[in-house]
Amino acid sequence: MKLKNGLLICLISFIAAIGIASATPVECLNNSKHIAVYLENAQTVSHDPFCTSMFYEYNLTYLFNDTILSQDLSGIDLLIVPENQMSNSTAAIINDYLNNGGKVWFLNDPIFDENGNLQTTNRINILGNWSQYPINHAQRVYFNNTDPLLSGFPSSLRIQSSIESYTWMRAYSPRSGTISGFRYNVLMHQEYWDGNMLVKFENTTTGAKAIYSNPNMFISGGKTSYFDSNTASTLFYSLRDWILGFESNTYSVAVTYPKTDKILTLTIDDIHGSDNEIQTTSSYFRMKKNLAYSVPDTFFIIPDSDTTKKGLNYLSQFGDTHTIHPHGVDWTDVNTASSSNVTMFEDIINDATGKEDYGFYSFRFPGTTGTIPAFQIFADLGYSISSNYGPFTGMGSIGDELSNNMFFPKQKILYNKKTNLIELETPTRYDINTDTPADIYTDNINSLQYFKNINFPANYIIGGHIQGVMENPDMVSNISKVFVYTTQNLDDVSYESLETIAKYNSGIKNSTIIATRNDNNTSIEITTQQPISNFTIKLINNRNLITADYDGAEIYEDKIRYKNGFYYIYHDVDPGTHTINITDTGVPVHSFSMSSDSGVAPLTVAFNDTSIIKSENLSWDFENDGIVDSTEKNPVHVFEKVGVYSINMTVSSSDGSFSCIKTVTVNPFTSDVLNKLYWFLYKHLSKFLPTSILT
Structure with a gap:
C-alpha cells in the first residue's frame, strides 16, 4: 500500500537510510523449525484437524501413541496437541518433555484418554483442575492486557458465537503464580474463578514454554468462533511468535495461499473430455464467459474410450484437467485397488493426448468408495490432493462444533504415517443431490456465510457435475448466481484450480522461508527449487502503510492488498534464493x-x-x-x-x-x-x- 508522490514517506525512508544505527536483526519467521503434532487417533485413516492450515508454511511431523514413545523429542522446537484425547503414557512423556525445556501448545484440552474416557485426575502437571462452562454470545471474556502478548487488547470482549457450546477450562487462583516449576499467567478468562481459557507457562531456567487454549478463540467465522478474524488472528500469531521465540510486540509474518487466505474452486464431476461434450456444455461456458472475472474449473476426468485430445484441449481452455476420477474399478476391493489400475487410467489419457505423462496432480474416487489401500496407492504414485468427503463433512452443517475447520486443507494420514496427500473437502451438497436447481444456490450461499470470515488458508469447493451445473439450464443459472453473490460479498477470494493449489502447496512445503526484522524493515528470504506463482506474505496486526520490493525491484500497489486489517504482499518467485523487503512507513492506515x-x-x-x-x-x-x-x-x-x-x-x-x-x-x-x-x-x-x- 503506497502513497503516490508521498513526501512524508520519502522523508521517512530518507531518515531511515541515513539516520540512527540499526539494531541487530531479529527472526520473526522460520519454517525450518521442527514442529510436531500429536494425534491420538487409532483410526487407519486420519486427518490433521487444524495445524495443516494454522501452521501452513511448516512441514509438520506427526506423532502417535506408538511413535511418540520411541521419538527423541529433544530436536522438536514445538509440540502441538490439537485434540482432546491423550493416552496416559503420552501424558507422562509430555511432562518429561516440558521438564527438560520443551515447548507444548495445547490447542485443545487433553481431558480424555485414548478411549474417550474423562480423566478426573490431572495428568499434565502444569494444568490446573478442570471445569466446564457454556460459551455463548451473551457472555464476555476478560483479557489480561497488561501482559505484553495482549498489548493493545481491550480489557474484555463480548463473545461472537451464534450457538452455545460447552468448553473445557482450568482453575488457577490467583491468576498468576507458579505451578510445577513454571511461572503461569492467565491471559483470558470467564467471570468464574475457575473459568480460565487461555494460559501461558514459562520456565526461564530451562527455556520451557507452554500454552493452554482452545481452537474457537483462534478460528473465526464459525458458529462457535469467539472473535472476528482480526482479533482471532492477532491473538493466535502473538502466541505463535512467543512460543517459537520470534520477535513479538509488533506485527507478525506468515505465509498464506496465493493473494489471500481464501480460495474458491468449482469442480465438475463425471466429465470424459469427449468430442460430444463440447456441444452439450456450450451454454455453461457461455455463462462463464459473461462473468466479470475468471473462474477456472477443475474437471474430474473419467478416462474412457470416448476421451479425445480435442475434448481435453477444449476443456483446458476453461480450467484444470489434471484431476483423475477413476470409474469402473471397485476401489473397496484390495485386489482391484492396485497401482496397475491407476496406470491403466493414466495410459488412456496419455494415449489420447500423445503425451508420455499427462501429469495428474489430484484424484477423486467415485462417491465415497475409496479404501485405505487405494489412498496409499495414489499417495505413493505422487498425487498430492485428495478431493473427497473427509471426516468433517458428510454434507452436514457448517461451523458448529467443528469451529469452521472443515474449510481447512488437511494432511491425510494413513496407518499413522504422513502421506503426500492433502485432503480438500466439499462442504455442501452436490448439484445432483439437490431437490431443486435453486438448492445449489441456497446451499452454497448458506455455507459461504461461514467461509466469508475465516482467517487461515481455507478452501471452498463447489461440487458440480456435467449432468448438473453444465447441462441443466436451471442449474447453470443458479451456479451463475453463486458467482455473482461471491463477487459482491467475498471480494477477498481467489478463484483457483486444484492444480494451482497442488503446485503452490508443493512449492511452499519444499522451500526454506526465513524472515527477519530490523527497525522498520522486514526481510523475507525464500530459497526454492521450483517456481512459485504469487508467493504470498501475510502481515498480521500491521496498522501502518508499507512499501515492498522483490530483490530490490519495487512491488507495486496491484500486488499489495490491505484487507480486514491484514496485508497480503505477493510476487512470482523463481528457483533460487530471493528476498522480499517490506518497509513500515510509520504512517497509520487508521488513526x-x-x-x-x-x-x-x-x-x-x-x-x-x-x-x-x-x-x-x-x-x-x-x-x-x-x-x-x-x-x-x-x-x-x-x-x-x-x-x-x-x-x-x-x-x-x-x-x-x-x-x-x-x-x-x-x-x-x-x-x-x-x-x-x-x-x-x-x-x-x-x-x-x-x-x-x-x-
Whole structure:
C-alpha cells in the first residue's frame, strides 16, 4: 500500500537510510523449525484437524501413541496437541518433555484418554483442575492486557458465537503464580474463578514454554468462533511468535495461499473430455464467459474410450484437467485397488493426448468408495490432493462444533504415517443431490456465510457435475448466481484450480522461508527449487502503510492488498534464493487525533478520525471497557473524573473490525509538580485503597 508522490514517506525512508544505527536483526519467521503434532487417533485413516492450515508454511511431523514413545523429542522446537484425547503414557512423556525445556501448545484440552474416557485426575502437571462452562454470545471474556502478548487488547470482549457450546477450562487462583516449576499467567478468562481459557507457562531456567487454549478463540467465522478474524488472528500469531521465540510486540509474518487466505474452486464431476461434450456444455461456458472475472474449473476426468485430445484441449481452455476420477474399478476391493489400475487410467489419457505423462496432480474416487489401500496407492504414485468427503463433512452443517475447520486443507494420514496427500473437502451438497436447481444456490450461499470470515488458508469447493451445473439450464443459472453473490460479498477470494493449489502447496512445503526484522524493515528470504506463482506474505496486526520490493525491484500497489486489517504482499518467485523487503512507513492506515491528551478535570476533548483508508462505521469507547460510548465520526467527550483513559476507536467496514488506541490523562491539578506527586501516590496507594477514594 503506497502513497503516490508521498513526501512524508520519502522523508521517512530518507531518515531511515541515513539516520540512527540499526539494531541487530531479529527472526520473526522460520519454517525450518521442527514442529510436531500429536494425534491420538487409532483410526487407519486420519486427518490433521487444524495445524495443516494454522501452521501452513511448516512441514509438520506427526506423532502417535506408538511413535511418540520411541521419538527423541529433544530436536522438536514445538509440540502441538490439537485434540482432546491423550493416552496416559503420552501424558507422562509430555511432562518429561516440558521438564527438560520443551515447548507444548495445547490447542485443545487433553481431558480424555485414548478411549474417550474423562480423566478426573490431572495428568499434565502444569494444568490446573478442570471445569466446564457454556460459551455463548451473551457472555464476555476478560483479557489480561497488561501482559505484553495482549498489548493493545481491550480489557474484555463480548463473545461472537451464534450457538452455545460447552468448553473445557482450568482453575488457577490467583491468576498468576507458579505451578510445577513454571511461572503461569492467565491471559483470558470467564467471570468464574475457575473459568480460565487461555494460559501461558514459562520456565526461564530451562527455556520451557507452554500454552493452554482452545481452537474457537483462534478460528473465526464459525458458529462457535469467539472473535472476528482480526482479533482471532492477532491473538493466535502473538502466541505463535512467543512460543517459537520470534520477535513479538509488533506485527507478525506468515505465509498464506496465493493473494489471500481464501480460495474458491468449482469442480465438475463425471466429465470424459469427449468430442460430444463440447456441444452439450456450450451454454455453461457461455455463462462463464459473461462473468466479470475468471473462474477456472477443475474437471474430474473419467478416462474412457470416448476421451479425445480435442475434448481435453477444449476443456483446458476453461480450467484444470489434471484431476483423475477413476470409474469402473471397485476401489473397496484390495485386489482391484492396485497401482496397475491407476496406470491403466493414466495410459488412456496419455494415449489420447500423445503425451508420455499427462501429469495428474489430484484424484477423486467415485462417491465415497475409496479404501485405505487405494489412498496409499495414489499417495505413493505422487498425487498430492485428495478431493473427497473427509471426516468433517458428510454434507452436514457448517461451523458448529467443528469451529469452521472443515474449510481447512488437511494432511491425510494413513496407518499413522504422513502421506503426500492433502485432503480438500466439499462442504455442501452436490448439484445432483439437490431437490431443486435453486438448492445449489441456497446451499452454497448458506455455507459461504461461514467461509466469508475465516482467517487461515481455507478452501471452498463447489461440487458440480456435467449432468448438473453444465447441462441443466436451471442449474447453470443458479451456479451463475453463486458467482455473482461471491463477487459482491467475498471480494477477498481467489478463484483457483486444484492444480494451482497442488503446485503452490508443493512449492511452499519444499522451500526454506526465513524472515527477519530490523527497525522498520522486514526481510523475507525464500530459497526454492521450483517456481512459485504469487508467493504470498501475510502481515498480521500491521496498522501502518508499507512499501515492498522483490530483490530490490519495487512491488507495486496491484500486488499489495490491505484487507480486514491484514496485508497480503505477493510476487512470482523463481528457483533460487530471493528476498522480499517490506518497509513500515510509520504512517497509520487508521488513526485519530485529539484536541488534547491531558488536562484538568473536567476535560473536554474533541476527537477526529484521520484514517487514510476511510471506514463505513466508527465506534468510540472512551474507557476501553468494551462499551460503545459514541458512533459519531468526530465526537466530543467530557472526562469528568481524574484518571488515565484508554480511547479505543474501532473501525468497522466490509474488511472487518480493528482498533486504534490512545491515552488521555485527566489530572487533578494545574501544577505539573503536584500532578507528578499525585500519580506517584496513586500508583502505590491504589494497591491498598479503593480508587474511588483517590479520584
